[in-house]
Amino acid sequence: MEGDHLSPLALDPETMRRLGYRTVDMLVERLNAPPGPVVRAAAPAELRERLRIPPPEAPGDFDEILAALERDVLPFVARLNHPGYLAFIPGEGTWPGALGDLIASALNLDTCWWLGSSGPSALELAVLEWFRDWVGYPDGAAGVLVSGGSAANLTALACAREAQIGPMDQHAVVYMSDQSHSSLARAARALGFGPDQVRIIPTDEVARLRPEALRSAIAADHAAGRRPLIVIANAGSTAAGAIDPFAALSEICREHGIWLHVDGAYGGFACLSERGSAALEG
Ligand SMILES: Cc1ncc(COP(=O)(O)O)c(C=O)c1O
Structure with a gap:
């Protein structure tokens, strides 16, 4: 039957798309929101209170989980993309970089063995060649990401x-x-x-x-x-x-x-x- 090859934990394609679009919408909204404070932190006691959640016994509602994340977790961060964020080294990520992380995570790429990931590993080697040339290392110099x-x-x-x-x-x-x-x-x-x-x-x-x-x-x-x-x-x-x-x-x-x-x-x-x-x- 169609889908027989999938794990019993796999979601159906429509649900996968819906959750993915919902998450992307949330991120795009946050990244484009008006600046607000550069840093917002809360006391450990307040955060403990907000996050006192028993481990779930049953599947939860994704929208509710995302809403809780937006309410109780994500506001309490430094906004690295804020124009006033000048005090520390970390910089803003890029959207293509984030999507690259999503691809790697979604496919759970396992680059620790050639047989299991020769494509991604060959890409790693190609990028390392760029680095070698940019830094000016000799031919034969090797590395790892x-x-x-x-x-x-x-x-x-x-x-x-x-x-x-x-x-x-x-x-x-x-x-x-x-x-x-x-x-x-x-x-x-x-x-x-x-x-x-x-x-x-x-x-x-x-x-x-x-x-x-x-x-x-x-x-x-x-x-x-x-x-x-x-x-x-x-x-x-x-x-x-x-x-x-x-x-x-x-x-x-x-x-x-x-x-x-x-x-x-x-x-x-x-x-x-x-x-x-x-x-x-x-
Ligand atoms: C010079 C230098 N080396 C190493 C690190 C550690 O890097 P990471 O936070 O990616 O582990 C940093 C981080 O700021 C750094 O500035």
């Missing part, structure tokens, strides 16, 4: 450690500036670098890592029998947008056989403009 900056930093540090020493070694040391994003110290900790294996290097008056301070820290670690392993630089630090002196840092890293990781989560794609590309030189 991850969920964001924190996951990228963790992945990069894991690769650097595995490639150089394999399993964790208590002598290994990682260096980052006092401006580095918190995800880097967390990634180092998650990979097994203890607090005494992470050196926080001071920055200059415009928040750039000081190469001479890095050099001294590496020398001190060598003298103490440690293994300097990874230097982390910022291509746009979170707080100040500072770009570390890559040429000087890569010279030090080459001298000592240390891997240099550049956190470009915030400013890396400035390489797409001439000015940004010049600022990221090195």
Whole structure:
């Protein structure tokens, strides 16, 4: 019979369309609503009260769920698309980007194995080639798309450690500036670098890592029998947008056989403009 191949939890096509259109209408309305406050927050107690909902025992009404979401959840956010939203880094998403997320979620694309998703995986490789060319990496440079900056930093540090020493070694040391994003110290900790294996290097008056301070820290670690392993630089630090002196840092890293990781989560794609590309030189 028609539809026999579907899960018993699947909705009929008409219902799928109706719920989808309803959700899209809600989103388009919210995104185009008059600005209102930039940020609206409520106290935890009030939100707990609003959201004290027992787990449902039976199917609910989608319109009611959406209405509750609009009433009790979505108003309590910062509006990233507000013209007055200037205080923090996160920016407005784009509608095509959101629809891309919808497609990936609706089809539940499982890109962790080639056989199961060779099409999407080939698309990932094509996009990575764009990135490689934009950043100016050589042919053969490889990568992987991850969920964001924190996951990228963790992945990069894991690769650097595995490639150089394999399993964790208590002598290994990682260096980052006092401006580095918190995800880097967390990634180092998650990979097994203890607090005494992470050196926080001071920055200059415009928040750039000081190469001479890095050099001294590496020398001190060598003298103490440690293994300097990874230097982390910022291509746009979170707080100040500072770009570390890559040429000087890569010279030090080459001298000592240390891997240099550049956190470009915030400013890396400035390489797409001439000015940004010049600022990221090195
Ligand atoms: C320089 C830098 N690195 C890493 C991150 C973490 O990125 P995400 O929030 O995508 O995990 C941020 C976030 O602001 C950042 O500014």
